[in-house]
Amino acid sequence: MPTESPGSGLRTPRLLVAGLVAVIVVLGLSIVMLSIGRSPAPTIPGQVDALATSHDACVSCHRNTTPGIVQQYGHSTMAAAKVSCRDCHEVKAGYPGAVEHQGTYVLNQPSTARCAQCHANEVAQFQQSRHGLPAYVAVAGSKDLSPTLLAQYQSIPEGQFAPDKSRNVIAEMEGSAITHFACESCHAVGAPAADGTVGQCAKCHIRHEFSLEQVRRPETCNNCHIGPDHPQWEIYVESKHGVAYHTGGDHWHWSAKPGMLTVQDFPAPTCATCHFSSFGNQGTTHDVGDRLTWYLFAPISERRPAWQDNKTRMQGICRECHNMAFVGDFYTRADAATAALNSFIKQSDTIMADLKANNLLTDKPFDEPIDFTHFETWHHYGRTAKFGVWMQGPDYTQWHGAYEVVKGLAELQALAAEKKGHH
Ligand code: HEC
Ligand code: HEC
Ligand code: HEC
Ligand code: HEC
Ligand code: HEC
Ligand code: HEC
Ligand code: HEC
Ligand code: HEC
Numbered sequence: 221m222p223t224e225s226p227g228s229g230l231r232t233p234r235l236l237v238a239g240l241v242a243v244i245v246v247l248g249l250s251i252v253m254l255s256i257g258r259s260p261a262p263t264i265p266g267q268v269d270a271l272a273t274s275h276d277a278c279v280s281c282h283r284n285t286t287p288g289i290v291q292q293y294g295h296s297t298m299a300a301a302k303v304s305c306r307d308c309h310e311v312k313a314g315y316p317g318a319v320e321h322q323g324t325y326v327l328n329q330p331s332t333a334r335c336a337q338c339h340a341n342e343v344a345q346f347q348q349s350r351h352g353l354p355a356y357v358a359v360a361g362s363k364d365l366s367p368t369l370l371a372q373y374q375s376i377p378e379g380q381f382a383p384d385k386s387r388n389v390i391a392e393m394e395g396s397a398i399t400h401f402a403c404e405s406c407h408a409v410g411a412p413a414a415d416g417t418v419g420q421c422a423k424c425h426i427r428h429e430f431s432l433e434q435v436r437r438p439e440t441c442n443n444c445h446i447g448p449d450h451p452q453w454e455i456y457v458e459s460k461h462g463v464a465y466h467t468g469g470d471h472w473h474w475s476a477k478p479g480m481l482t483v484q485d486f487p488a489p490t491c492a493t494c495h496f497s498s499f500g501n502q503g504t505t506h507d508v509g510d511r512l513t514w515y516l517f518a519p520i521s522e523r524r525p526a527w528q529d530n531k532t533r534m535q536g537i538c539r540e541c542h543n544m545a546f547v548g549d550f551y552t553r554a555d556a557a558t559a560a561l562n563s564f565i566k567q568s569d570t571i572m573a574d575l576k577a578n579n580l581l582t583d584k585p586f587d588e589p590i591d592f593t594h595f596e597t598w599h600h601y602g603r604t605a606k607f608g609v610w611m612q613g614p615d616y617t618q619w620h621g622a623y624e625v626v627k628g629l630a631e632l633q634a635l636a637a638e639k640k641g642h643h
Contacts, residue, residue, distance in 0.1 A: 270299035277322070278305040293428035308334045317414030331413035335421055343419070345506035347372070352418050354379035355410030359391065359403045369412055377525050378509040383518045386595055389585045406444040433474035436492045438465065445491075448600045450517070451620070455604075455613030456491060464488030478504050483540055493537065500540040502533055511537070516606045519569070519598040520562050557609040557617075564625050565598045571632045580639045590635045597628030 271279050271294035282305070283290045293299050308330040311318045318325040327334070336343040346352055353365075353373040362370060373379060391399045409423040423443070424435050434440060442453035456462040465472075465488060473485035479498045486493055495511065498504040502511075511534035513527040524530060531551070538547045572594050575581045585591055605621025608614070 268300065269294040276304060289428050296429050298430055315415065331415050331417045332419045332421060333415055333417040342506045347418050348376055349507040349509050350379055351508055352376065352410045355407045358382065359407040366416065368416060381515050386585055393586065432478065436474055436490060438491045441491045449603060450607065451604055451616055452607055452611060455608050455611045455616045458615055459612040461488045465490055494534065499537045501536045514558055516610065517603060519565050521558050521606065554609050558606055561602050561605050561625065564629065565602045568594055568597050568629055568632055571636050575636055575639060590632065593628055593631050593635065597625055601625045601628060
């Protein structure tokens with residue numbers, strides 16, 4: 221048996237080279253890893269473990285039971301500011317929703333009443349917005365609201381506009397085993413708690429870091445603002461603003477102090493910049509309706525109650541980066557596109573109304589294909605086209621939007637003609 225194969229003279233150097241390459245790669249990688257591990261230096265308070273020396277019983281015990289929670293909270297700016305587990309969780313015996321725990325009483329899901337102790341403005345603004353009770357009522361209806369909550373709901377001027385109930389029929393068809401994970405998951409952002417206070421802040425502020433970077437990143441919103449009927453995330457991704465975020469966002473100042481953000485912090489806007497953050501002459505707000513002029517989510521869009529003021533506010537954001545002529549022209553054209561889409565959807569409504577008048581439609585919603593075609597024409601495509609226009613997603617405006625609207629109209633006409641022919 222030969223001790224060496226013919227190619228072995230070559231094999232040794234090859235192995236050597238491969239070995240060397242491997243060593244270099246491993247060394248290179250570990251240098252990269254080390255530098256990632258080392259920098260950035262922990263300059264802001266949130267990056268130090270503020271609970272490292274805590275002797276609080278909640279912290280000590282939960283470091284073993286739920287180490288993830290203690291680890292995350294320890295790195296929050298709130299922990300650094302000496303806000304404790306108890307500030308959010310601990311309540312008196314008999315508090316609505318309280319459970320007895322380790323010799324005291326806690327809320328498993330701290331309500332907005334807890335946050336309001338220290339963040340009264342954010343809570344009040346949030347509760348005046350459609351992220352509050354209107355989001356919940358959209359799915360659950362208002363019939364089970366207490367008189368106090370009903371009055372609170374009715375006091376939200378922008379919350380009363382609720383033009384369409386067809387989705388609630390779909391929820392009924394699907395059943396609560398499914399909708400618990402669907403409609404209710406997204407719309408719980410405005411759900412009331414046992415103590416009667418409204419909203420789930422943790423839908424956006426992921427516990428327990430409550431990090432500004434996390435909540436300012438647009439991915440936070442794509443938990444809900446995504447999909448065929450409200451693809452704001454997809455539209456943002458394809459917009460110039462989204463391109464700037466994806467190509468340069470790593471260098472933006474994600475943890476900059478709220479209330480004084482500038483173009484140095486954010487050279488291009490994210491969802492938060494336009495809808496929440498202080499920017500230009502605008503202050504931070506948790507009232508997401510505050511800068512909107514249309515009810516774009518409606519089948520036929522209408523103006524909002526205070527739309528002129530809202531427009532001034534949103535344009536105040538745009539004007540940090542664009543000149544007034546550019547912004548004014550954009551709004552004029554986007555208004556015209558909204559009106560054009562309104563008129564297409566009106567045509568689809570006319571086709572349906574005509575069939576109904578001739579007794580060619582059943583009273584039951586969603587029991588025949590034409591109901592779905594009509595619904596998708598406005599609910600998926602009409603809205604997508606409008607969102608695409610306003611947030612600069614040309615492909616969503618065109619091929620996932622207006623094209624499908626035009627196609628939907630042709631299909632509706634064909635289905636209607638067929639029904640009339642059969643008659
Ligand atoms: C001696 C240990 C211990 C102490 C002290 C303690 N906990 Fe707990 N806690 C636990 C254990 C164990 C669980 C159950 C964990 C599980 O189910 O995985 C728990 C669960 C919880 C839950 C979730 C309950 C649920 O059903 O979802 C909350 C909230 C909580 N603790 C908060 C606190 C707070 C706030 C304090 C301080 C006032 C505290 N805990 C003190 C051990 C402790
Ligand atoms: C700023 C308020 C706040 C502070 C401070 C806080 N929590 Fe929470 N915690 C929450 C909220 C809000 C939820 C519920 C989130 C949800 O609805 O999903 C929660 C949920 C929990 C849960 C149950 C959920 C689960 O995943 O098991 C536990 C356990 C818990 N917290 C423990 C702690 C401990 C321990 C501390 C201190 C180290 C702490 N929390 C500090 C707000 C807080
Ligand atoms: C006992 C008072 C107190 C309570 C209760 C409280 N917070 Fe805070 N929170 C603070 C303080 C103080 C800061 C400022 C930390 C800083 O900027 O140094 C803060 C900061 C924050 C921030 C900004 C974080 C940052 O890095 O600037 C968020 C988000 C936040 N809180 C959310 C909540 C939510 C949600 C709740 C309720 C679940 C809550 N807080 C309950 C006192 C509180
Ligand atoms: C947990 C789900 C959820 C998350 C996360 C969420 N939203 Fe919403 N959002 C909703 C729902 C539901 C509505 C519709 C409420 C209604 O009109 O009934 C809504 C409505 C809105 C509106 C329209 C409000 C109006 O007056 O018509 C804006 C703007 C908005 N969200 C922006 C954002 C931004 C920006 C983020 C991320 C920072 C975000 N949302 C995160 C669920 C969510
Ligand atoms: C992925 C998260 C998500 C799911 C799942 C979801 N929605 Fe929504 N819904 C939203 C968002 C976001 C808006 C706001 C769109 C906008 O303003 O552009 C909205 C808007 C609405 C509106 C219009 C606003 C209003 O208050 O009248 C209704 C009604 C509604 N949803 C009902 C439902 C029903 C019923 C289901 C289940 C069949 C459902 N939604 C499932 C996120 C969701
Ligand atoms: C729909 C998403 C969303 C929800 C829900 C939400 N927030 Fe925020 N929050 C944000 C965004 C985005 C910012 C960052 C604004 C900025 O860029 O400065 C923020 C910032 C904050 C800050 C820091 C603001 C400052 O000026 O110091 C606090 C405190 C806060 N939120 C509290 C709350 C509380 C309390 C609730 C529940 C009532 C809540 N948030 C619900 C998105 C949300
Ligand atoms: C460049 C600023 C800008 C950015 C970035 C932006 N939006 Fe918008 N958004 C707008 C404008 C402008 C409108 C339409 C306002 C109007 O009605 O006048 C709008 C409309 C909306 C609506 C529709 C509300 C309705 O009436 O149905 C929602 C929801 C929304 N945006 C969420 C988001 C989310 C989520 C993101 C990020 C994925 C985002 N926006 C990114 C400016 C922006
Ligand atoms: C923080 C800065 C900033 C803000 C705020 C901002 N933009 Fe932009 N915008 C940009 C940048 C950067 C570009 C990319 C410029 C280019 O295309 O060369 C851009 C591009 C655009 C474009 C061109 C899109 C295309 O496809 O060519 C439009 C339209 C636009 N923005 C509208 C708006 C509107 C409307 C607002 C306010 C609701 C706004 N922007 C807010 C920075 C901003």
